[in-house]
Amino acid sequence: MNRAPxxxxxxxxxxxxxxxxxxxxxxxxxxxxxxxxxxxxxxxEDPGPHSGLPGHVRVLGGDFVCVPFGSAAVPPDADxxxxxxxxxxxxxxxxxxxxxxxxxQPTGDALLLTLEYPPAHPIERLERLIRGVPGQSAVEFExxxxxxxxxxxxxGLHPILRIPDEGTLVLDVAFGSGRTYPGLMPGGHQRLLPGxxxxxxxxxxxxxxxxxxxxxxxxxxxxxEVIQLLDVTPPLTARTSAYVVTLDWDSDILPHxxxxxxxxxxxxxxxxxxxRGFGVEPIAAAFDFPDEVSTSTNPLRVEGAxxxxxxxxxxxxxxxxxxxxxxxx
Numbered sequence: 001m002n003r004a005p006x007x008x009x010x011x012x013x014x015x016x017x018x019x020x021x022x023x024x025x026x027x028x029x030x031x032x033x034x035x036x037x038x039x040x041x042x043x044x045e046d047p048g049p050h051s052g053l054p055g056h057v058r059v060l061g062g063d064f065v066c067v068p069f070g071s072a073a074v075p076p077d078a079d080x081x082x083x084x085x086x087x088x089x090x091x092x093x094x095x096x097x098x099x100x101x102x103x104x105q106p107t108g109d110a111l112l113l114t115l116e117y118p119p120a121h122p123i124e125r126l127e128r129l130i131r132g133v134p135g136q137s138a139v140e141f142e143x144x145x146x147x148x149x150x151x152x153x154x155x156g157l158h159p160i161l162r163i164p165d166e167g168t169l170v171l172d173v174a175f176g177s178g179r180t181y182p183g184l185m186p187g188g189h190q191r192l193l194p195g196x197x198x199x200x201x202x203x204x205x206x207x208x209x210x211x212x213x214x215x216x217x218x219x220x221x222x223x224x225e226v227i228q229l230l231d232v233t234p235p236l237t238a239r240t241s242a243y244v245v246t247l248d249w250d251s252d253i254l255p256h257x258x259x260x261x262x263x264x265x266x267x268x269x270x271x272x273x274x275x276r277g278f279g280v281e282p283i284a285a286a287f288d289f290p291d292e293v294s295t296s297t298n299p300l301r302v303e304g305a306x307x308x309x310x311x312x313x314x315x316x317x318x319x320x321x322x323x324x325x326x327x328x329x
Contacts, residue, residue: 003018003019003020003100004019005017005018005019005025006018006019006103006105006106006111007106008106008109008110008111008130008132009109009132010109010131010132010133010134011109011132011134011135011136012029012030012031012132012133012135012136012137012138013027013028013029013030013132013137013139014026014027014028015027015028015111015130015132015139017103017111017113017130018059018061019100019101019102019103019113020046020055020056020058020059020099020100020101021055021056021059021064021096021097021098021099021101022064022065022096022101022103022113022115022128023056023059023060023061023063023064024039024061024062024063024064024130025041025059025061025062026039026041026061026062027039027062027063027139027323029137029138029243029325030137031137031243031325031326031327032327032329034242034327036137036242036243036325037162038062038161038162038238038243038245038323038325039061039062039063039159039160039161039162039323040060040061040062040160040161040162040163040276040277040278041060041061041062041162042059042060042061042270042275042277043274043275044270046058046059047270051270053270054071054091054092054093054097054098055091055097055098055099055100056092056093056097056098056158057270060160060275060277061160062159062160062161062162063141063157063158063159063160063323064093064096064097064158065096065097065126065128065143065156065157065158066093066094066096066097066155066156066157066158066281066283067094067095067096067123067126067143067145067153067155068089068093068094068153068154068155068285068291068294069093069094069154069155069156069283069284069285069288069291069294070088070089070092070093070094070154070285070288070289070290070291070293070294071088071089071092071093071288072088072092072287072288072289073086073087073088073289073290074086074182074183074289074290074293075181075182075183075184075185076183077183077184077194078182078183078194078195079182079195079299081298081299081302082182082289082293082298082299083290083292083293083296083298086289086290086292086293087290087292088290089290089291093156093158094291095115095117095118095121096115096126097158099115101113101114101115101126101128102114102115102116109131109132109133109134110129110130110131110132111129111130111131112127112128112129112130113127113128113130114126114127114128115128121148122147122148122149122151122153122311123145123146123147123148123153123311124146124147124148124313125146126143126144126145126146127142127143127144127146128141128142128143128144129141129142129143129144133322133324136324137324137325137326138322138323138324138325139322139323139324140320140321140322141157141320141321141322141323142318142319142320143157143317143318143319143320144316144317144318145311145316145317145318145319146313146316147311147312147313147316147317148313149313150310150311150312150313151310151311152295152308152309152310152311153291153295153308153309153311154283154284154285154286154291154294154295154307154308154309155253155254155283155284155285155308155309155317155319156254156258156281156282156283156284156285157249157254157281157282157283157319157321158279158281159247159279159280159281159321159323160260160277160278160279160280161238161245161277161278161279161280162276162277162278163217163218163263163276163277163278164218164240165276167240167241167242168216168217168218168240168241169216169217169218169238169239169240169278170215170216170238170239170240171201171214171215171216171217171236171237171238171280172215172236172237172238172239173201173229173232173233173234173235173236173237173257174232174233175229175230175231175232175233175257176229176230176231176232177197177198177199177229177230177231178197178198178199178201178204178227178228178229178230179195179196179197179198179227179228179230179300180192180193180194180195180196180197180198180204180205180225180227181194181195181225181226181227181287182194182195182287182299183195185224185225185226186224187224187265187266187267189221189222189223189224189225189265190207190224190225191206191207191212191219191221191223191225192204192205192206192207192212192214192225192227193205193206193207194207200215201213201214201215202214202215202216204227214227214259214261217261217263217278218263218276219261219263222263222264222265222273223261223262223263223264223265224261224262224263224265224266225259225260225261226258226259226260226261226287226288227258227259227261228256228257228258228259228283228286228287228300229256229257229258229259230255230256230300230305231255231256231305232251232255232256232257232282233251234247234248234249234251234282235247235248236248236257236280238278238280239328240328241328242327242328243325243326243327243328244325244326244327244328245323245324245325246322246323246324246325246326247280247282247321247322247323248321248322248324249282249319249320249321249322250282250318250319250320250321251282253284253309253317253319254282254283254284254319255284255305255306256282256283256284256285256305256307257280257281257282257283258279258281258283258285258287258288259278259279259280259281260277260278260279260281260288261278261279262275262276262277262278262279263275263276263277263278264276282321284306284307284308284309285307285308286298286299286300286301286305286307294307294308295307295308
């Protein structure tokens with residue numbers, strides 16, 4: 001299948017899409033006469049299918065979709081209420097993030113990619129529409145999920161923002177409550193107290209006492225953190241000295257946001273301690289845990305948080321999101 005990158009250009013920008021994972025590899029927004037790249041991009045070239053890396057990691061960029069959502073097992077030291085025996089999703093973040101999508105050349109300011117799931121899978125097909133908004137520094141996305149059978153699944157979107165090399169990125173988002181990762185993360189760069197609750201990003205509980213302000217990045221040390229914000233009210237904004245990026249989405253379908261702060265915190269190849277990205281991921285899921293965990297009884301669901309969606313073969317699920325950029329002056 002053709003893997004050639006596809007370039008989508010409109011009045012206020014250019015988006016480059018890799019059919020592998022339908023990944024946004026680069027996004028340039030024209031803002032006030034300047035080119036702005038607010039989305040993260042990995043420093044490595046695609047190491048190829050024999051590298052052993054998941055498809056989406058091979059071409060990691062700034063936006064893809066996860067059907068089902070989930071890339072990790074529950075840590076073994078998590079509270080017993082979590083199902084630590086559940087196997088991690090294989091592949092991580094589902095076939096949508098692993099396979100090459102069918103992608104014709106863009107038509108005008110829009111690009112439609114499609115992915116057929118295997119015949120025995122309860123999901124039949126995905127469609128991902130990417131459209132530059134004429135006259136605006138904005139890109140709109142639409143995901144259509146066609147099911148073969150009625151079933152429950154986790155699902156998520158996966159935008160990743162660039163962490164600035166200089167200055168500060170300030171996050172602003174309204175949410176009901178937050179949860180830190182319920183166990184220890186690998187790598188030794190975890191600063192947040194596992195399994196804690198908080199009400200403000202500025203006062204997330206820290207290991208050993210005190211708080212960490214995770215609304216202002218980067219932190220003054222290498223960082224690898226996963227945080228779930230429950231009952232989020234869009235939009236989410238991230239401000240730097242040069243621009244403001246806004247993420248909006250269908251929160252009635254995806255009510256929560258997973259924050260993945262990965263700033264020089266993964267030492268293994270191809271990350272090599274250099275990757276800098278800030279995932280702001282609208283989800284119906286329980287953290288980035290296996291689909292089995294999100295679709296069954298889990299501590300978040302017990303508290304009333306919806307961690308999955310139901311798919312109906314007679315009515316495709318449609319999920320929209322939008323990324324827009326403006327200047328700070």
